[in-house]
């Protein structure tokens with residue numbers, strides 16, 4: 001789901017689409033159906049996750065899926081319909097780590113224009129150090145700041161979220177949202 | 184684009200799709216192509232906008248488009264690919280009001296589960312009171328708090344954003360992000 005497959009056929013009637021600017025005042029090229037006039041919009045997707053913390057340690061998950069198999073990440077994944085941002089972030093944390101935790105505040109909103117995504121991270125407080133990761137995770141474990149495998153982090157947004165988290169912890173100031181643009 | 188048309192045909196090969204849970208460990212029903220195995224994901228969309236302010240007045244736009252034709256809204260619309268949240272919010276503000284403004288901080292992140300949307304509002308500072316609304320807006324004008332047409336506001340998220348804005352202004356505390364769930 002990282003690469004978006006090109007829209008070649010109309011989702012409503014199966015006719016081959018044409019790429020053009022619709023006649024409704026739009027300014028962007030869309031996949032438009034010449035048979036039934038359906039316009040196929042493509043918009044950014046939200047990736048929602050948490051920064052789960054126990055004392056001075058942060059939980060990272062070693063990815064058992066592509067992309068970035070074997071690299072470390074914060075628990076996060078695509079937001080689904082019928083859930084809030086916080087519910088999605090909590091669901092992903094449960095799926096990828098099996099941790100017991102309490103959700104905290106929204107911490108960062110990161111626009112990743114190159115892949116058409118917005119990454120939203122909540123803080124989360126771990127209730128213990130027992131994990132039960134699902135099939136997407138090889139291993140879930142806690143890291144002190146000095147132990148973070150910076151060169152083995154799966155995504156730039158995760159690296160940036162961790163960097164900002166440790167920075168806030170040093171200054172003792174939490175509560176301000178971080179809005180970050182990653183090109 | 185408010186109602187999502189049902190996916191009936193594969194966007195990759197035009198074959199009629201079947202709704203089922205994919206075999207890759209997924210837990211949700213998706214539109215899956217029986218011919219080429221393309222899985223069609225549907226995820227929440229971001230609506231991005233601003234709360235444009237000049238002194239103690241807020242800019243609202245009277246909608247010239249459906250849904251909610253003739254109702255008042257904050258400038259906002261669907262986030263597009265290749266832009267950040269802030270760039271999208273600024274673009275919508277320009278398109279719908281033609282205002283001169285400076286972008287401020289992220290103010291609210293609202294999950295609207297019923298329609299599968301996340302609404303993100305930035306604060307914005309108007310530089311003057313001259314507007315030049317585009318085709319989506321009948322009229323753009325400034326309202327003091329006491330003048331806000333609360334019963335003629337187009338969307339619940341806009342009403343809530345305005346309510347939170349005036350509340351923050353009374354307490355004088357800005358800077359905390361508002362995370363709101365609207366069912």
Ligand SMILES: [Zn+2]
Pocket residue numbers: 010011012013014015033034035036037038
């Ligand atoms: Zn069609």
Ligand SMILES: [Zn+2]
Pocket residue numbers: 193194195196197198216217218219220221
């Ligand atoms: Zn297909």
